[in-house]
Amino acid sequence: MSMQPLEHTVEEEIEILLEDLVDTEEHDLVVFNDDVNTFEHVTKVLIKVCKHSQEQAEQCTMIIHYKGKCAVKKGSRNQLKPMCQSILDAGIQAAIV
Numbered sequence: 001m002s003m004q005p006l007e008h009t010v011e012e013e014i015e016i017l018l019e020d021l022v023d024t025e026e027h028d029l030v031v032f033n034d035d036v037n038t039f040e041h042v043t044k045v046l047i048k049v050c051k052h053s054q055e056q057a058e059q060c061t062m063i064i065h066y067k068g069k070c071a072v073k074k075g076s077r078n079q080l081k082p083m084c085q086s087i088l089d090a091g092i093q094a095a096i097v
Helices: 003-022 039-050 054-067 077-089
Strands: 027-032 069-075 094-096
Touching: 027 039, 027 054, 027 077, 039 054, 039 069, 039 077, 054 069, 069 077, 077 094
Parallel strands: none
Antiparallel strands: 027 069, 027 094
16 A cells, blocks of 8 residues: 555656656747836846846846747746746746746
8 A cells, every 4th residue: 555655646747757758849938027026126037937047147137128028948838837837936937838
């Protein structure tokens, strides 16, 4: 009986790995401009969530401000989902496209 939860966990891990293999298409994590968030806040979130350097985060923030949006990260949908959610949780509009 104690093997069932372990087997279930292994099955879930295999399913996740297979999804990653199937999801080879690259997507963009896009952040959108708004009139609420400060440059500083957006920059800090990009550094924390996307692991950007200070300079990279500042450049993305400027593009977001002047162009209305910026693709801040590329990757599979599964890789980008938690990053997108963290950005949304920080009060910044983002989407995977």
